[in-house]
Amino acid sequence: MDDPILDAPSPSCYAPLAPGFTRVFELEPGNVSDPIVGRLVPQAIDGEPYEAVSYVWGDTRNRRDITIDDVTLSVTSSLHSALTAFRHRPNQDGSQPPPVRRLWADAVCINQADWPERTSQVELMGRIFAGARRVLAWLGWEEGEDGRRHTLDAIRFIHDFMEDPEAGLRDARILLHHHDVAAPDVRLALLSEEDRSRFEEQARKWEAVKTFFEIEYFHRAWIVQELGLAREATMFAALRPAAGESGNDDHLIELDFVDWPLIGRFVKFLDYNGASLVTHLNLLSWVAHHVWMVWETAADGSPACDFLTGMHWTRILGVTDARDRVFALLGHPLAVLDGHPVIRPDYTVTRGLVYTKLAANFIHATGSLDVVNLVDHEHDPSLSPRNWDPHDEARMPSWVPDWHSINRTTPMPYPIAACTPHDPSILISGSTSGAAATPLPTLHLTGWLTDTITTVSPGTMQTTDFPITNLTRELAKTNPFWLDHLWTMLAPPASTPATETLAVLDSLSLALALGVREKGQPASTVGPGQPLAEHRASFAAYVMEYHALVTTATPDVASDGVQLPERSVFERLPEEARGEMRRRARGASGGVFLECMTWPSMCRVVYKTRGGLVGMGARVTRVGDLVCRVRGSGVLMVLRRVEGGDGGRGGELEGRGDGDDGVISCAFVGPTVVPARMKEGVVDGAVFGEAAGRFRVV
Incomplete structure (x- = not known):
């Protein structure tokens, strides 16, 4: 429903629909280069079984013709490719031909030139996708063997990762801690041969994941209810067929596929447990997580997202x-x-x-x-x-x-x-x-x-400025030593009692993470929440880790335009407050606070x-x-x-x-x-x- 065809006469293949009815496209079998041919069958939404096609309209100027009930209809190239990939292939041995494939696709099944019909069908879209036997999500053609390799690598990696996501995240952190934007080769040269090999393997796998979530399909609003309401939703991609194939060939399109629920669990885990990795690698997996969150349910089965x-x-x-x-x-x-x-x-x-x-x-x-x-x-x-x-x-x-x-x-x-x-x-x-x-x-x-x-x-505040790794990476950030510069603005006078100074610092930490989640309070919908004691410990560890980083920095290593803090947050605290921060930080990790505050503070x-x-x-x-x-x-x-x-x-x-x-x-x-x-x-x-x-x- 992305692109109405304005001011066009209604094609003769469209007859008026009765209330509560839609049309199903009965797509004839065909080889790769055969024309797309089929017919429209009006029916009640809960009538004969059908599958719904979820796809991206794409460039509306790039269009292909299909034939419906002997009438030529122009559709976007994206839908044409989906219909080509999903239709049944003729039997090459001349035996009984395969049946038509009964599909619902908005650009074909809705008369786009009829505004009243378009409006009424929009109101029924939820029922149409909920009533489909399965939703076929078309990700598009894979461009060449390299494109297919990226897709397959991403799908395999996601499957393997979700077998033990905690271990997968631990393995991935080598990318966060040993990659420098400013001098990547120098940093990698410091690694052992084994660690360098592990780094390169992780970099290859996550590059495939990054490419996967950049596919246009994941960035289209209509997929939200198309996937969310589906009884079953599977995502498909395929290698683009070679040009010039004959209509009598026996070429089979090999469909690569992955189930949407697996993708949803993967992106949810990353957002709640690996936000710093997501932002460091510039993964767009969080966009797919937004789609997933809309349809999550509470323990009693009710919608968790209003x-x-x-x-x-x-x-x-x-x-x-x-x-x-x-x-x-x-x-x-x-x-x-x-x-x-x-x-x-x-x-x-x-x-x-x-x-x-x-x-x-x-x-x-x-x-x-x-x-x-x-x-x-x-x-x-x-x-x-x-x-x-x-x-x-x-x-x-x-x-x-x-x-x-x-x-x-x-x-x-x-x-x-x-x-x-x-x-x-x-x-x-x-x-x-x-x-x-x-x-x-x-x-x-x-x-x-x-x-x-x-x-x-x-x-x-920028998410890429939050992780604490090494001095070279810190100096390459948009806002290096952001926490120390922030405290320069917020710090009370030096004469302020330690308890009051700590209260200001605690207020900052609670604001950045949108508070804590004690027993009986609602769970956070933007990241992992912590009880107050754990929050204070992880934030204190974060402050101490920044302190350790600041103390390694000297003016002669600063990049052009980088303003080094005169003192770290920790150094600016009264002695009594420093002692309390040391006590809180014992045995804690600043990474926990980082994961809690990354999305709220963005x-x-x-x-x-x-x-x-x-x-x-x-x-x-x-x-x-x-x-x-x-x-x-x-x-x-x-x-x-x-x-x-x-x-x-x-x-x-x-x-x-x-x-x-x-x-x-x-x-x-x-x-x-x-x-x-x-x-x-x-x-x-x-x-x-x-x-x-x-x-x-x-």
């Missing part, structure tokens, strides 16, 4: 039509509100209006701001109210997630709620009709002003407030932004006053608002965590002395 979080995980995937970011997930079991679909497909309005309606529907139905806290602005939000513009696809309020923007962060599933997660008094003023020149809807909230941000870390910033609080928030966070506790939100929010809204007060927190009605007008910046202000059982900011506030979010 619809909105599924939307967030899949926004990295590609679509031709931005509205399909919503419509491609309508088969999810939680895509309902009060017994009705979260939204109905509508291809006549902008993506901004579709996304706004979706957000408003969830807020109205749940009294929760969960959807708002999935906003991830690529650029600073607008600071002024605006009107609807049907010609501006991206026009939407600051509090609505633009699912079509590039997602670089995880959700913030902090285990301790900052405020009551539901508030029936949340109000949305304005209309979601999208009529030209009418105001965008505004969100009206109540809560408390926690503090004002005074310092923000430069740039965003592409976020750390900040400090006027009152000395440490928090982590969205990449667009700025000095002067307000940290707020808002009813209906389980995490804190960062809001930014609209231009002129602070009356010249420079962002000072006061009990009254900006206007005569005491309301602060602002734009939504993003969710945030401030561990020192997120305590078990405390959902009232007055407990911390925070001033009550009312907020008008444009």
Whole structure:
């Protein structure tokens, strides 16, 4: 469903469909170079068995003709290759011909020139893929023998790896610790012959895995429900047939295949246990893990991922039509509100209006701001109210997630709620009709002003900067010695008591890892969580490992432009605090903390407030932004006053608002965590002395 054929007459092979019906393509057998020929058979979704084809549309300008009921239809080359690979081959001995293969493929089985039909079939897509006997996922042709070798190496390696994933990860860590971007040959020369051979073997295998997950198929939004709803899903690839083969040949296409559930378990293990390896090797396996997470279930069999979080995980995937970011997930079991679909497909309005309606529907139905806290602005939000513009696809309020923007962060599933997660008094003023020149809807909230941000870390945190390996690699990073430079910004005055300094350091560690998971608290959905004692031990070990690295660095080995820290975090702590960090680190590994904080911290910033609080928030966070506790939100929010809204007060927190009605007008910046202000059982900011506030979010 990636590419509608606009303004084209309906081919005569398409007759109107009855409600609840679809079409199945009965594909005739054929040799490699034979034309694709078949017929369309209307049927109820739960009628005769069929298989559904999941594929990438590909370049819509690269098209091939097929014949359906004696009518010529143009399809993308990608679908043509899938049909070529999946159809049965004629029996070469002249015996009884093999049967037709009954397939469902969107570009063939849906009349793409009929918008009403296309819309109605989109609503049925979930049922179509759930009802298929099997889903055939076409990864595409393997380009030459080298391409096939990469595919086969990756499939075999994944099978072997999952026999003992812990051992496989241990073997792979040689790549993390002995590969230098700046001087790879020099580093490898230091290894023994046995270790060098092991390094080269691991590098070859993981290069095949890297190539495998770069296949375009894994980066397409529609595969999410196509794979997730399948009773059985198998992925296929094949060596591209040689050009010029005759139609009478007996060439057999050898299909290489792997089951989707095995791929899902593999990518899940990597993300939760080998995040540093994934980022070091620049593996895109995490994209496939996002697809897998959407369909995970809890112990009781219920969906573990809600619809909105599924939307967030899949926004990295590609679509031709931005509205399909919503419509491609309508088969999810939680895509309902009060017994009705979260939204109905509508291809006549902008993506901004579709996304706004979706957000408003969830807020109205749940009294929760969960959807708002999935906003991830690529650029600073607008600071002024605006009107609807049907010609501006991206026009939407600051509090609505633009699912079509590039997602670089995880959700913030902090285990301790900052405020009551539901508030029936949340109000949305304005209309979601999208009529030209009418105001965008505004969100009206109540809560408390926690503090004002005074310092923000430069740039965003990059996952490749987090691992601690060796000095050469450290100097080649985008942000070398990032933790030490971060502490320079956050460290309290030298005269601060050791206990208070440790409290600031603990707040930083909890923010970076999105807290800990004690017994009875929800498991993390973004990485392995730890109890507090284990968290403190692994973070202390991480600090000590950075200290050991810093002490080996001298100014004369620094690369151009690399600013070495004057002292490590450990050296800047009071003596009593250093003793406590040594005690905590005994027997612990900093690698455990690294795996816990890699995905939560990715592409976020750390900040400090006027009152000395440490928090982590969205990449667009700025000095002067307000940290707020808002009813209906389980995490804190960062809001930014609209231009002129602070009356010249420079962002000072006061009990009254900006206007005569005491309301602060602002734009939504993003969710945030401030561990020192997120305590078990405390959902009232007055407990911390925070001033009550009312907020008008444009």
